[in-house]
Amino acid sequence: MEGSLNLVGLGLSAIGPGxxxxxxxxxxxxxxxxxxxxxxxxxxxxxxxxxxxEALFIITVxxxxxx
Amino acid sequence: MSLTGIFEAAVLVPASSAEGEGYTPPGPGSFxxxxxxxxxxxxxxxxxxxxxxxxxxxxxxxxxxxxxxxVVPGRLQFAGEMVYNFVRNSIARDNIGTEHFMRFVPYLFSxxxxxxxxxxxxxxxxxxFPSFSRIxxxxxxxxxxxxxxxxxxxxxxxxxxxxxxxxxxxxxxxPILLLLIPLEFISNxxxxxxxxxxxxxxxxFAGHILLVLFASGGAxxxxxxxxxxxxxxxxxxxxxxxxxxxxxxxxxxQAYVFTLLSAMYVGEALADEH
Numbered sequence: 001m002e003g004s005l006n007l008v009g010l011g012l013s014a015i016g017p018g019x020x021x022x023x024x025x026x027x028x029x030x031x032x033x034x035x036x037x038x039x040x041x042x043x044x045x046x047x048x049x050x051x052x053x054e055a056l057f058i059i060t061v062x063x064x065x066x067x
Numbered sequence: 068m069s070l071t072g073i074f075e076a077a078v079l080v081p082a083s084s085a086e087g088e089g090y091t092p093p094g095p096g097s098f099x100x101x102x103x104x105x106x107x108x109x110x111x112x113x114x115x116x117x118x119x120x121x122x123x124x125x126x127x128x129x130x131x132x133x134x135x136x137x138v139v140p141g142r143l144q145f146a147g148e149m150v151y152n153f154v155r156n157s158i159a160r161d162n163i164g165t166e167h168f169m170r171f172v173p174y175l176f177s178x179x180x181x182x183x184x185x186x187x188x189x190x191x192x193x194x195x196f197p198s199f200s201r202i203x204x205x206x207x208x209x210x211x212x213x214x215x216x217x218x219x220x221x222x223x224x225x226x227x228x229x230x231x232x233x234x235x236x237x238x239x240x241x242p243i244l245l246l247l248i249p250l251e252f253i254s255n256x257x258x259x260x261x262x263x264x265x266x267x268x269x270x271x272f273a274g275h276i277l278l279v280l281f282a283s284g285g286a287x288x289x290x291x292x293x294x295x296x297x298x299x300x301x302x303x304x305x306x307x308x309x310x311x312x313x314x315x316x317x318x319x320x321q322a323y324v325f326t327l328l329s330a331m332y333v334g335e336a337l338a339d340e341h
Contacts (some may be wrong), residue, residue, distance in 0.1 A: 044161065044327065051324045055262050058269030065095050065272075 006064040013060040020053035090287045093279040098200055098272070117198040121184040125177070154179050154326065162330040163337060171333055174215065175326050178208065182267070182322035189275060189318060190311060197318070200271035202264065209263040212329040217256070220336030229336065263328060270321045274314045281307030 028046035032039045102110025132147025140148060154176045159168040182199070189197035199205050220229035234251045235244065281303050288300030 040157070044157070047320070047324065047327070048331070051266065051328070055266055058266050058273075059262070061269045061273055062265050 004064075010060055010064040014057055017053045017057040021050055024049040024053060090284065093276050093283060097276065097279050100196075113196060114198045114201045114204070117188050117194060117196065118185065118204055121181060121188070121198070124184050125180045129180070150180065151176060158323075158326050158330050162327065163334040167337055171215075171330065174211075175330055178212075178329060179322055179326040182208070182325055183319065186271065186318035186322055189271065189278070190314060195278075197271040197275055199267055200275050202268045205264045205267050208325070209260045212263060212325075212332065213260040215329070216332040216336045219333055223337055232338075233336070259332065263325060267321050267325055270317055274310075274317060277310050278307060278314065281310060 024046055028042055031042050100113045102112050103116065104111050129147060132143045135141065136144060155168075155172050158179070159172045159175050162168075163171055185198045185204070188194045189200075217229070220233060223229070224232050233255045234248050236247055236251060239247060285300045285303035285307060288296045288303060291297070291300075
């Protein structure tokens, strides 16, 4: 077997943001289902949350290849 | 360098993935292209060419779309206005506020167009290289956004006032401030340019690696001579197509998010004390 243990860590680090992004969009969908006219307001908030959760993983991607 | 050499350097795979024994998976080496030509000791690479081309495309598109502006817009004018309206209304106005947002629309619009064009290089046949998967091109953009929102904050609140505005959360009193002020300083002032850069870079980098992996892996499996491997190779190409559709979304989303966050930071710096 060859490869870097970094990539195992990368896979593990995808769990957290994965769960987080799922929760964010679940809340977004149920919010829109309750109040469809609020979609445009909720959308930018949801995408902001998605981006912040994703940042954790993206930083790990960079570190996994750098170190 | 011969003409075919230039073509290979410009379009085809980088030198590090030359054929050898077995399959070499794509890695950071897939992003290192040999220079197309050298000028004064500096190599001119494919990514640099793509960034220059993107400036030409953005300029050409906006000039053509606004040249014959009419009350009843033509097709190109309509497309240009759609992009402009999107940035102006749903990014700038919603996040900066109706009072000051028009000053920042030119910056945000050019930022958005520049990033979108550079990102979509990832899926255009024969180019197929997102130039922003080289981190050096993003750092100046993130620095510009960083200097912009700090400058705006200082313009609005004064240097000390802005520091207080950015680091002291409203409605909090007592010793907890000792903990919160350094945290807010780090997250609001120090980390933001890094996350802006790394988010765009990481997405472009990871997306390109995925596409290269499925394409080159599929080609390797198909040409391996084993029928079972060939089936997996076809599956790999199928996955490559699926990832391309995912990328279609991600490429746009990252440009949107970079612009949105820049606008949000500016809006936050401009906000009155709560």
